[in-house]
Amino acid sequence: MTTNSFGAKDTLSVGDRSYEVFRLDALQSQYDVARLPYSLKVLLENLLRTEGNGSVTKEQIEALATWDAKAEPADEIAFTPARVVLQDFTGVPAVVDLAAMRDAMGELGGDPSKIEPLVPAELVIDHSVQVDAFGNAQAFAFNAEKEFERNKERYQFLRWGQEAFESFKVVPPDTGIVHQVNLEYLSRSVFVNDRTGQAYPDTLVGTDSHTTMVNGLGVLGWGVGGIEAEAAMLGQPIPMLIPNVIGFRLKGELREGATATDLVLTVTELLRKTGVVGKFVEFFGEGVTRLPLADRATIGNMSPEFGSTAAIFPIDAETIRYMAFTGRPKEQLELVEAYAKAQGLWHDPSEEPTFSQVVELDLGDVVPSIAGPKRPQDRVSLSVAKDAFRSSLGDLLHGDDGPSGPYDKALDNSFPASDPPSAAEPSGSNGSAAHPVEAAAGDHHHGTAVLESKTSVQVEYDGRTFPLDHGHVVIAAITSCTNTSNPSVMVAAGLVARKAAALGLNRKPWVKTSLAPGSMVVTDYLERAGLNVDLDALGFNLVGYGCTTCIGNSGPLPEPISKAVNEADLSVTSVLSGNRNFEGRISPDVKMNYLASPPLVVAYALAGTMDFDFEVDPLGQDQAGNDVFLKDVWPTTQEVAQTVEECLQADMFRSSYAQVFDGDENWRNLDVPTGDRYAWDASSTYVQKAPYFDGMPADPEPVQDIAGARVLAKLGDSVTTDHISPAGSIKRDAPAGTYLEGRGVKPADFNSYGSRRGSHDVMIRGTFANIRLRNQLAPGTEGGVTRYLLDDGALPAGETTSIFEASEAYQKADVPLVVLGGKEYGSGSSRDWAAKGTNLLGVRAVITESFERIHRSNLVGMGVLPLQFPDGESAESLGLTGEEAFTITGLAGPLNAGELPKTVQVQAGDVSFEARVRIDTPKEADYYRHGGILRYVLRQLVAAG
Incomplete structure (x- = not known):
């Protein structure tokens, strides 16, 4: 029961159904709550509805209703999310902890069945598929098979959890990425609790920081650690300070050639400079009305990259259009619109709520961009990307060894006859080019000195011989929920591939290409447009439905390429349409990583190097020997829009999600343990009883x-957290590798740290073990090492x-x-x-x-x-x-x-x-x-x- 101190309880009739609601305007006579930002109105309703639950008080409601936009956050409230979303890397240890809590509950004399999610919890298995096979039609089937081989024990455990906990559902592997599935299917915008008859804003927390993607749908939610999510699942409100809210005014519209990816990289750079860590960001203004919901979701997705807790767009007509298009029932659409308008949650672009600070962006100022080589906020305009790369490479090489160290060498960018040199790769008398950092401004540290020797390494792979050098793109991945959820950039990538293939262009032979969509809907509309054929022609075959390269599951580079990179210590690069490019994340062989839109990922696969200026350097030659430039294969905004309209239909969402929890034959045929308490296997190196309750007294x-x-x-x-938390592959000579070999696990079966998150014995050995960690207590080292200070x-x-x-x-x-x-x-x-x-x-x-x-x-x-x-x-x-x-x-x-x-x-x-x-x-x-x-x-x- 709610205390209802402000008399906010009321009913809302929509169609032939009435709902219990808690009206915000009940406070308007005492407090000017209409001025509050959208996000704080959602929190205010949350407090009104949960007042008296042991955590929410009348004083908290008054503190929020009288919010001082300019004050430093100091007032605590207790937020109760409507639901919890998990992915499998963080979800497995969460379920391990719940299972261990059932055991501990019994040992302390309580009822183990009381350990049960009290709010809906939905887990999407998306973090486990790796890109082992690529560039061929069998890649998806092969990778899916390998995924089940590696993760069978984990999947059996999750299937047990699905049966043991009533409010816990699992979306099986090879279905989609959690945030895209959440956006397209799981989210309600307005949540209906059938037990209480209440309707209220859909809110959530998720065990992945990019949970904020759903902010684009007007759903307030953010990423938390698994431990916070577990508490929320068990009915514990989340304590938080009432945040500052940054208003982000959008005006104008995107120019020709600019994509949603370029927009979000610009927003990320701007908000990092503004300083929004721990704050809410809320978008408003006329420019919002010109942004498709997919673009809004792309921006919401990157909230962790600019540091905000949430980055939300209010509900408006575009929200309703998107929900209808993605197959939500008519009754839900009517409820969302009626509820939002009744509660003052409907976006009016002419109104400006009270904000702590306002920043502004003219969408027309957005230009094609990439970000890197180490952080998502380090945006670089495509027009100066070559010079920026050269400067970064100089810093990387000479920063490690000094100006006269072993990296003080020239590059050999000469290509074999099948890959003729471009203007960016001038051939001298010895076939070598100037050092790629020579053109950058600065002193010898940035490579301006004339350098003599070569770094190029000849590689034989897949029947071809070619040079490999600093800056070569060895991974080009269309991946991640950030961009694969956005039809405009995915179609644009397909159109670039179509035009390039028609002109006889292909990826460079050293580039590992992959396409990993966030849902099966992407495959459907690419196939309907015939663009899958064009992407396949350039090696962007489907490799799986999951996060893949964006979370470090890029899989191994082909052995000859990996060997050349490591023996010559080359600083090669990756380009991905993801959201994270931190050091050591994408591949242990790759030191420089760049974020780019899906069409630019295709373009860089064609170029084969970051040492490339798309404005003047040709991607290659057509069948007649004419130079082909990026402008020759880049689609117009109208081409993209027309193709999207023709190939993307609402029926695709309904059919793709009709049996979303069923899974394939591999999933359905798993041998699943039964019982309310899990039967732990002492020999397991995947799922172990969590140690956090061992010896725990009844009182602290x-x-x-x-x-x-x-x-x-x-x-x-x-x-x-990539430096701190175990992630990526497990090295044989690392403590975790030594442990696994000692337990009889072969190195070929080590799998990744992420897949072994249910094993504390593995994970503790991988904590602070990132290969790029630099512990100043052990100067001159890199990796998970320290000095022992006791004698x-x-x-x-x-x-x-x-x-x-x-x-x-x-x-x-x-x-x-x-x-x-x-x-x-x-x-x-x-x-x-x-x-x-x-x-x-x-x-x-x-x-x-x-x-x-x-x-x-x-x-x-x-x-x-x-x-x-x-x-x-x-x-x-x-x-x-x-x-x-x-x-x-x-x-x-x-x-x-x-x-x-x-x-x-x-x-x-x-x-x-x-x-x-x-x-x-x-x-x-x-x-x-x-x-x-x-x-x-x-x-x-x-x-x-």
Whole structure:
């Protein structure tokens, strides 16, 4: 029952049905709630409806109703999402934890059946398929078969969960990407609770940061770690501070040749510069009305890349059109429109709500762009992409070895006769070209000196011989929910392929090409337009329905190419239509990664190198020997729009999603365990009982200050969750590889870290083990290594060892650990294992200059203390080497007294400073006192009987 202090409960009749609703205008006589941004109106309704649930109070409602747009966030509210969405990498450990909680519930004398999702939870298996086969018609079937071979045990476990938990559904593998399936099928826009008869805004949290894609549909939701999602599934409201809301005014319309990808890269760059971490971004203005919903979803998808919690578009006529087109029933459409208009949630482009800040973009200023080579916010206009690449390459090469190091070499960009040189690849008397960074401004560091030797390596592969060099594009992937959900850019890619194939062009032989759509609908409309044939002709054959290259499942490069890259230490590149291009993410062989629209991915596959200027360099020659340029194969906006209109039909969505939960024969024929409690297999290296409840007392023990801690890792700026959480392939000589071989697993069967997220023994060994991690405590190294700082004989004192081995030794000596970091610590995907692994390594506190939202929250949720250096200070400015012993005081007293300390005192060797405590809300303080959110929830459920 709701307390209903403001008399907001009412009914709304739509068609022949009445719904219970909580009207926002019931507060208008006391508070000017009409001025609130759309996103805060959604939160306000959420509080009105859940008032009196033990977490939501009248005071919270008043705080939101009287929101001060300019104030620093300070008021806590409790948000209750309507549903939870998971993907399999983060979903498997979530279900593992729920299964372990059922066991722990029984051991504490409670009823295990009480561990049950109280809100709908839907999991889409999309993160497991890898690009093993590519460039042929059998690639999809081969990759799907390999996926089931590798992941059978995980899939059996998920099938068990689907049967054991009533409110848990699974979309089987080879169906689509979670965010695209969520956008096209799962989302309701207005949620109807048949049990209560209530209608309210569809809201959610998801175990993937790109959950924000559905913001384009007017659905408020964002990514959280698996631990937060599990608590939400169990009915726990999510504590949050009422955020600042940045208004983003759009005006004008996109120019000819500009795509939704170019737009979102521009938005990402602008909002990163604005600074929106932890804030909501809300789009408004006349320009919104000119954006198709797919373009809005593309922008919402990239919210984590510019750092905001959400990036939302209000409901309008385009929302209704899209829902109708994607097969939602008429009754749902009528409800969404009626509810949005009744609640003041319908977008009026002439109105401007009250915002904390307003930024503006004229859509006409958007130009073709790429982003890279390391971060999605590093946008580069296509017109200067070649020079930017050369500058970045110079920084990469000389930054590693200095101007006179082994990289101080010329490039050989000469091509075999079958691939004649372009203007970008001038042949001299010896067939070599100038160093690719020579044209960039700057000194010798940027490659302006005349260089003599060559770096080109001759490679024999697939019956051809060709040179491989710095900057060559070895991966070109049309991938990721960000862009494959958008018909305009997918059709544009197909049209580029059609025009190029008709002129006799093809991808360069060293390029691994792939097409991995986010839903089967994409295949349907490409086939209806005949564009699949053209994409296949250039090697962009279907490889699977899943995230693939965007999450690092690019699969191995062909062996001769991989060997050449590693033996010559070449800085080769990837180009993908994804959302993430962090170091070490895409492929262990590739150092430079660029985000681009699907049609530009095709263009770069044709060019074969990033050292390319599309305005002056030909892609190749046609059958008559004439140069072919990008402008010759680039479709017009009208061509794209006409093709989309002809090939994309509403019936495709209805047929593709008719049996979305059924799966194929492989899925249906799995041998599935039964019973309400999972029968753990002690020999499993995929699914293990979670250790977080081992030895847990019924009541939490008092919080203690931290004394005598040592530094496990001292890290720099922009350390992402990809650097922290295990991801990608498992190396044989890594601690996780050694462990698996010791358990009888052959290296060929290691699979990826993501696929083994249900095994804490594997994951703890891969935490902080990213091949590109640079631990300043072990200078000159790269990867998951540190120095052991105790002289106790457990390990050689002061010598380099793996982070896992050092952690084991420290924990045996009962020595707590800390991690030091710089700015934007924990940016990137919502990887719960970045926090879980940190906890299991024995890290008690992480001290940084700043955190990104999700990872900070997850650290608290795992009982790890997040601290920030004083404003303007850093490990470097304080003179910290990482060799000091750390003592942290002033934490235990306030927390044990039920208070939330703002600062603690840190003594590190001879250095003393006051650190800011980033436990941001009273509810988070409760989680920390209990040793994490899962222990808190379990104890609450036990106490409730």
